[in-house]
Amino acid sequence: xxxxxxxxxxxxxxxxxxxxxxxxxxxxxxxxxxxxxxxxxxxxxxxxxxxxxxxxxxxxxxxxxxxxxxxxxxxxxxxxxxxxxxxxxxxxxxxxxxxxxxxxxxxxxxxxxxxxxxxxxxxxxxxxxxxxxxxxxxxxxxxxxxxxxxxxxxxxxxxxxxxxxxxxxxxxxxxxxxxxxxxxxxxxxxxxxxxxxxxxxxxxxxxxxxxxxxxxxx
Amino acid sequence: xxxxxxxxxxxxxxxxxxxxxxxxxxxxxxxxxxxxxxxxxxxxxxxxxxxxxxxxxxxxxxxxxxxxxxxxxxxxxxxxxxxxxxxxxxxxxxxxxxxxxxxxxxxxxxxxxxxxxxxxxxxxxxxxxxxxxxxxxxxxxxxxxxxxxxxxxxxxxxxxxxxxxxxxxxxxxxxxxxxxxxxxxxxxxxxxxxxxxxxxxxxxxxxxxxxxxxxxxxxxxxxxxxxxxxxxxxxxxxxxxxxxxxxxxxxxxxxxxxxxxxxxxxxxxxxxxxxxxxxxxxxxxxxxxxxxxxxxxxxxxxxxxxxxxxxxxxxxxxxxxxxxxxxxxxxxxxxxxxxxxxxxxxxxxxxxxxxxxxxxxxxxxxxxxxxxxxxxxxxxxxxxxxxxxxxxxxxxxxxxxxxxxxxxxxxxxxxxxxxxxxxxxxxxxxxxxxxxxxxxxxxxxxxxxxxxxxxxxxxxxxxxxxxxxxxxxxxx
Numbered sequence: 001x002x003x004x005x006x007x008x009x010x011x012x013x014x015x016x017x018x019x020x021x022x023x024x025x026x027x028x029x030x031x032x033x034x035x036x037x038x039x040x041x042x043x044x045x046x047x048x049x050x051x052x053x054x055x056x057x058x059x060x061x062x063x064x065x066x067x068x069x070x071x072x073x074x075x076x077x078x079x080x081x082x083x084x085x086x087x088x089x090x091x092x093x094x095x096x097x098x099x100x101x102x103x104x105x106x107x108x109x110x111x112x113x114x115x116x117x118x119x120x121x122x123x124x125x126x127x128x129x130x131x132x133x134x135x136x137x138x139x140x141x142x143x144x145x146x147x148x149x150x151x152x153x154x155x156x157x158x159x160x161x162x163x164x165x166x167x168x169x170x171x172x173x174x175x176x177x178x179x180x181x182x183x184x185x186x187x188x189x190x191x192x193x194x195x196x197x198x199x200x201x202x203x204x205x206x207x208x209x210x211x212x213x214x215x216x217x218x
Numbered sequence: 219x220x221x222x223x224x225x226x227x228x229x230x231x232x233x234x235x236x237x238x239x240x241x242x243x244x245x246x247x248x249x250x251x252x253x254x255x256x257x258x259x260x261x262x263x264x265x266x267x268x269x270x271x272x273x274x275x276x277x278x279x280x281x282x283x284x285x286x287x288x289x290x291x292x293x294x295x296x297x298x299x300x301x302x303x304x305x306x307x308x309x310x311x312x313x314x315x316x317x318x319x320x321x322x323x324x325x326x327x328x329x330x331x332x333x334x335x336x337x338x339x340x341x342x343x344x345x346x347x348x349x350x351x352x353x354x355x356x357x358x359x360x361x362x363x364x365x366x367x368x369x370x371x372x373x374x375x376x377x378x379x380x381x382x383x384x385x386x387x388x389x390x391x392x393x394x395x396x397x398x399x400x401x402x403x404x405x406x407x408x409x410x411x412x413x414x415x416x417x418x419x420x421x422x423x424x425x426x427x428x429x430x431x432x433x434x435x436x437x438x439x440x441x442x443x444x445x446x447x448x449x450x451x452x453x454x455x456x457x458x459x460x461x462x463x464x465x466x467x468x469x470x471x472x473x474x475x476x477x478x479x480x481x482x483x484x485x486x487x488x489x490x491x492x493x494x495x496x497x498x499x500x501x502x503x504x505x506x507x508x509x510x511x512x513x514x515x516x517x518x519x520x521x522x523x524x525x526x527x528x529x530x531x532x533x534x535x536x537x538x539x540x541x542x543x544x545x546x547x548x549x550x551x552x553x554x555x556x557x558x559x560x561x562x563x564x565x566x567x568x569x570x571x572x573x574x575x576x577x578x579x580x581x582x583x584x585x586x587x588x589x590x591x592x593x594x595x596x597x598x599x600x601x602x603x604x605x606x607x608x609x610x611x612x613x614x615x616x617x618x619x620x621x622x623x624x625x626x627x628x629x630x631x632x633x634x635x636x637x638x639x640x641x642x643x644x645x646x647x648x649x650x651x652x653x654x655x656x657x658x659x660x661x662x663x664x665x666x667x668x669x670x671x672x673x674x675x676x677x678x679x680x681x682x683x684x685x686x687x688x689x690x691x692x693x694x
Contacts, residue, residue, distance in 0.1 A: 116423050116427070120424060140381065156377070160384065163384060167391045170392075174343055175407070175408055182343075182387070184347070189376075192354055196357070196358070196376075199364050200369050
């Protein structure tokens with residue numbers, strides 16, 4: 001196995017570890033830092049794939065990932081929590097150890113699901129497809145178990161990271177125009193959510209979504 | 219072609235600046251009218267010269283999507299006509315600020331733009347981007363009133379659709395993964411026309427996994443059970459013109475995305491896997507929605523659930539291969555449902571509440587009362603309206619190919635009839651306690667839509683029938 005592909009596998013396992021770390025992290029500020037590290041790992045792994053396979057367009061997407069997910073989005077999110085003053089601990093709906101156990105089950109499912117796909121892939125990174133799928137599903141779990149609006153958003157963004165990793169590892173990335181479009185959607189989404197958070201806060205005086213539950217649920 | 223997309227985008231920019239002015243509603247209508255004219259011209263061109271690919275193969279128009287383009291542009295235009303008096307009333311009744319009015323008008327046009335982009339693009343990736351864009355454009359519209367309930371609805375809408383659409387992105391990635399082997403890396407491997415030409419040689423296992431992700435993802439936006447729970451909330455809490463376009467147009471566009479992907483998967487798999495998935499989702503949706511209709515108390519939620527039911531019926535129709543009926547049902551449903559929402563919007567303003575118990579005597583405002591009554595009869599599949607024709611076609615087709623499904627459908631349609639008809643009847647008749655509206659209601663769009671639905675039920679013009687059959691043949 002060549003060195004670069006081992007390096008990519010290492011980065012992939014770091015991504016998986018980070019996904020678990022985010023699942024267990026209770027402080028919002030640290031959650032956003034973890035998201036930053038995840039984006040950084042993603043950008044580095046994309047750049048490594050680019051250099052080993054000579055896919056020059058992957059350099060652009062690595063740059064895009066870096067600027068969006070390491071610089072812009074964390075900056076927006078951190079600014080938001082400063083203004084909204086939501087530094088306190090996140091309460092999860094299920095306690096952390098059981099969440100971790102569910103997470104492990106999810107990883108096994110994801111690897112099984114990815115098996116037929118990775119057999120077909122001809123890319124040097126094919127062993128990482130299972131990890132990418134596991135990251136997506138773990139972020140989904142995080143969105144389900146968290147009740148704070150901001151942690152749900154971080155879960156959403158890290159799901160997007162997992163998808164992006166899936167795209168680079170199965171196919172060396174989507175066509176550039178699609179990637180730009182996705183990036184634009186994510187950015188606009190976060191900006192809209194920023195507006196939205198202030199509206200929620202105005203009305204509910206807290207970003208805990210459990211306040212949102214209506215009695216007359218149909 | 220460019221005009222179809224460029225006009226709403228430009229309109230969105232203009233209205234972002236001047237959307238609070240007195241003449242903004244007129245500008246909104248004018249932009250939509252021009253878009254509609256451009257769509258007609260485009261349709262004419264396709265009708266005369268066949269499918270076309272423009273702008274470096276990035277856009278692709280055939281009879282399937284051009285018909286939806288015209289429908290979208292038409293309903294978007296009539297909705298702006300309705301929205302003129304409606305939003306003026308709202309601005310007075312709910313004290314909307316200039317900022318909110320600007321936001322509303324601008325986002326309305328952006329929303330139209332994303333839907334038209336989703337319909338005309340040739341690139342499956344851009345299709346995804348446009349669908350996500352449509353969600354983002356409407357999230358802030360749903361929470362426009364900033365009440366607790368509307369914020370909750372918008373949050374639910376954003377998160378559920380966001381998660382759903384992320385699954386669709388994964389499906390798209392898998393399709394790209396399969397096609398890249400056949401078509402080579404780069405932009406061409408996501409272009410629908412290229413994929414369609416090479417669909418026989420795409421890897422079947424990957425495509426079947428991809429389709430599961432795609433139908434779950436776009437199905438969330440179609441409102442398929444069990445991912446439907448955002449839909450009634452979003453319909454109930456947003457301004458009524460937004461409910462009308464969500465129900466009449468956005469759901470269609472999402473279903474269009476599912477059907478486009480189905481064509482590819484079917485070509486690669488050579489079995490009934492995709493069909494069976496659509497039949498299953500469709501039937502469960504129809505049945506669940508019909509029984510949930512019974513319990514509704516809020517008038518807009520009631521018709522939200524009715525939309526879920528009809529989308530399920532369409533999904534089922536495309537699944538059993540009743541494409542002609544499915545396309546016809548798409549058309550008549552969006553015309554009828556938007557007409558119903560127009561009347562509901564004024565009815566709610568008239569009585570000052572969305573609770574059905576408190577709405578009485580709508581017949582005092584003839585256009586609204588009768589519009590709601592006839593609209594409800596039409597949506598319930600009464601002859602001679604167009605919905606009857608399409609539902610009849612779907613049922614006869616189901617009887618031939620999947621006889622076991624007909625009793626299920628009949629039960630669902632029966633339950634839906636009983637729940638909606640009883641509720642609408644008591645709202646239309648009786649003594650009215652409502653107050654007069656500051657601006658006269660918009661009767662024209664309601665009557666226009668109902669007249670068209672009636673016309674389609676009695677007589678489908680031959681060129682329209684040819685158009686439908688051509689599109690039905692493309693779906694396969």
